Amino acid sequence: xxxxxxxxxxxxxxxxxxxxxxxxxxxxxxxxxxxxxxxxxxxxxxxxxxxxxxxxxxxxxxxxxxxxxxxxxxxxxxxxxxxxxxxxxxxxxxxxxxxxxxxxxxxxxxxxxxxxxxxxxxxxxxxxxxxxxxxxxxxxxxxxxxxxxxxxxxxxxxxxxxxxxxxxxxxxxxxxxxxxxxxxxxxxxxxxxxxxxxxxxxxxxxxxxxxxxxxxxxxxxxxxxxxxxxxxxxxxxxxxxxxxxxxxxxxxxxxxxxxxxxxxxxxxxxxxxxxxxxxxxxxxxxxxxxxxxxxxxxxxxxxxxxxxxxxxxxxxxxxxxxxxxxxxxxxxxxxxxxxxxxxxxxxxxxxxxxxxxxxxxxxxxxxxxxxxxxxxxxxxxxxxxxxxxxxxxxxxxxxxxxxxxxxxxxxxxxxxxxxxxxxxxxxxxxxxxxxxxxxxxxxxxxxxxxxxxxxxxxxxxxxxxxxxxxxxxxxxxxxxxxxxxxxxxxxxxxxxxxxxxxxxxxxxxxxxxxxxxxxxxxxxxxxxxxxxxxxxxxxxxxxxxxxxx
Numbered sequence: 001x002x003x004x005x006x007x008x009x010x011x012x013x014x015x016x017x018x019x020x021x022x023x024x025x026x027x028x029x030x031x032x033x034x035x036x037x038x039x040x041x042x043x044x045x046x047x048x049x050x051x052x053x054x055x056x057x058x059x060x061x062x063x064x065x066x067x068x069x070x071x072x073x074x075x076x077x078x079x080x081x082x083x084x085x086x087x088x089x090x091x092x093x094x095x096x097x098x099x100x101x102x103x104x105x106x107x108x109x110x111x112x113x114x115x116x117x118x119x120x121x122x123x124x125x126x127x128x129x130x131x132x133x134x135x136x137x138x139x140x141x142x143x144x145x146x147x148x149x150x151x152x153x154x155x156x157x158x159x160x161x162x163x164x165x166x167x168x169x170x171x172x173x174x175x176x177x178x179x180x181x182x183x184x185x186x187x188x189x190x191x192x193x194x195x196x197x198x199x200x201x202x203x204x205x206x207x208x209x210x211x212x213x214x215x216x217x218x219x220x221x222x223x224x225x226x227x228x229x230x231x232x233x234x235x236x237x238x239x240x241x242x243x244x245x246x247x248x249x250x251x252x253x254x255x256x257x258x259x260x261x262x263x264x265x266x267x268x269x270x271x272x273x274x275x276x277x278x279x280x281x282x283x284x285x286x287x288x289x290x291x292x293x294x295x296x297x298x299x300x301x302x303x304x305x306x307x308x309x310x311x312x313x314x315x316x317x318x319x320x321x322x323x324x325x326x327x328x329x330x331x332x333x334x335x336x337x338x339x340x341x342x343x344x345x346x347x348x349x350x351x352x353x354x355x356x357x358x359x360x361x362x363x364x365x366x367x368x369x370x371x372x373x374x375x376x377x378x379x380x381x382x383x384x385x386x387x388x389x390x391x392x393x394x395x396x397x398x399x400x401x402x403x404x405x406x407x408x409x410x411x412x413x414x415x416x417x418x419x420x421x422x423x424x425x426x427x428x429x430x431x432x433x434x435x436x437x438x439x440x441x442x443x444x445x446x447x448x449x450x451x452x453x454x455x456x457x458x459x460x461x462x463x464x465x466x467x468x469x470x471x472x473x474x475x476x477x478x479x480x481x482x483x484x485x486x487x488x489x490x491x492x493x494x495x496x497x498x499x500x501x502x503x504x505x506x507x508x509x510x511x512x513x514x515x516x517x518x519x520x521x522x523x524x525x526x527x528x529x530x531x532x533x534x535x536x537x538x539x540x541x542x543x544x545x546x547x548x549x
Contacts, residue, residue, distance in 0.1 A: 020152060023145035028052070030078045030142050032190055035088030035098055038491055043181045047188040048171045056164040059150040060157055067150055075146025079139040081194060086138075094485045096288035096495070101198060102205045103308045107291070205309065212310050216303060220537055221320055223548040226329045231544035232511060234331055234395075236503075237388070239476045240322060241400045242296060243458045244340075245407065245451070246480025248282065248496040249489035251522060255445070256452030256488075263456040264522040267463040271502060271521070274467045279509050280500040280523040281516070283532040285482040288495050292340075295481035295497075295532065296401070300351060302536030315350045322536055324352025325545070326397035335387050337362070337400040339372070339379045353399060357386060366424025367431040372403040374424060375413035376461040379403075381421045384469050395473065405458045407485060409450035410435040412457055418468070444487050451488050459521075466502065476502040498523055499535070511542045
């Protein structure tokens with residue numbers, strides 16, 4: 001290298017300053033990087049970071065070896081913070097919240113499974129390798145950049161001292177006067193605030209675990225005798241059905257709403273023609289953009305379960321769930337139909353589900369539709385063939401999770417004549433003719449359009465099933481588990497999802513007449529909004545259950 005520098009001094013100087021400039025840009029980017037995609041604009045990076053001022057002052061007074069060690073440690077820490085900020089960007093984009101360093105590591109296995117279903121095994125492996133390389137590169141480059149800049153400051157101590165002093169004066173002045181550019185303060189303490197915020201998140205997470213354990217032990221209906229539970233629904237065949245990612249945005253967003261609203265209107269006419277009626281409202285989900293099981297468990301348990309830690313806590317206990325309440329009476333057989341479950345599911349016992357039909361039990365021989373193991377129409381047809389259509393001594397309490405509206409919304413199934421569903425082979429041609437995930441996953445407009453179509457398909461499949469196979473004793477509760485990802489629902493969308501109760505027996509809906517819900521399948525904009533965790537107790541109370549906490 002020294003020989004090369006001697007032969008090409010100009011090129012060596014240009015290269016050295018270029019590398020130094022890139023190192024400075026990288027460190028400055030790491031110091032100012034936000035955790036949300038919509039915050040990436042020029043003003044965010046035209047700031048004076050106080051951490052850089054303190055860092056420069058420190059390396060100016062340190063001997064060579066301590067200086068290099070401090071620079072390396074600081075660079076590595078800044079690299080780790082950059083990786084966490086990148087995770088924040090991704091989590092905010094998809095789940096509407098930042099990355100939780102205590103709880104969210106478990107979600108990476110689910111992310112890997114999602115990528116494999118969406119892009120295939122090779123594509124998922126490639127993305128995983130790229131992610132690992134990116135993390136290593138960020139850690140190495142930020143660390144090396146910090147060391148290089150530290151050495152530069154030490155070699156040019158006189159100039160660096162003046163520059164540091166000027167930067168400190170500018171920072172103090174701007175901080176005191178509140179100087180801003182397009183609403184962004186010039187004086188930045190971004191890293192200090194980010195570290196403080198993460199420390200608070202860790203502390204709050206640990207504290208929340210202890211508090212939630214106490215909350216989960218309290219249950220208004222824990223000791224209600226079986227003969228005092230759900231007395232006004234005896235003899236009814238109950239269905240609780242979750243539609244994946246069916247959120248408020250599907251009904252109110254200008255891109256998705258026209259198609260979804262038209263579908264809800266048409267399906268409501270089908271119901272009315274078949275003698276059914278419906279009432280609908282809004283529930284605020286405990287999750288957003290994903291982690292559907294948090295929404296399921298919140299709705300069914302009556303507890304606010306907004307993270308994996310709470311989920312593990314509640315499912316390890318014996319808190320009464322809606323299916324469990326029906327099971328406890330002894331007057332219903334409880335069944336679960338869950339095509340998204342592809343391995344052992346120990347939560348079955350917690351939920352009070354006597355018999356579970358997962359993706360391996362439904363007899364499907366057709367193609368997967370990206371993440372979704374089978375079309376909703378097939379899952380409901382299998383439910384009729386294996387459970388509902390068979391003779392049973394007791395009414396059924398069925399919990400069904402429909403998955404065709406799961407992202408990335410490509411390819412989407414389409415409805416086929418009922419007598420052609422068979423073992424699902426009919427869907428081969430439909431899957432092959434559908435759009436590929438890569439065609440829409442990076443395009444927000446296309447994602448919105450295809451998401452809306454998937455909701456239309458899921459709602460249509462469910463109402464078609466109810467009209468065809470429902471009877472005077474059928475009661476259906478269906479709802480979304482959460483809003484779709486922020487790229488589809490919007491950066492500041494609510495967490496509300498629609499919920500509907502459908503029945504032929506007018507007495508069923510008379511019991512909730514005081515809820516203020518909208519008639520039909522489409523809740524009005526100003527219909528009541530409850531936390532999803534409030535539904536269980538309201539429902540149990542409305543249908544004759546006596547509290548015994």
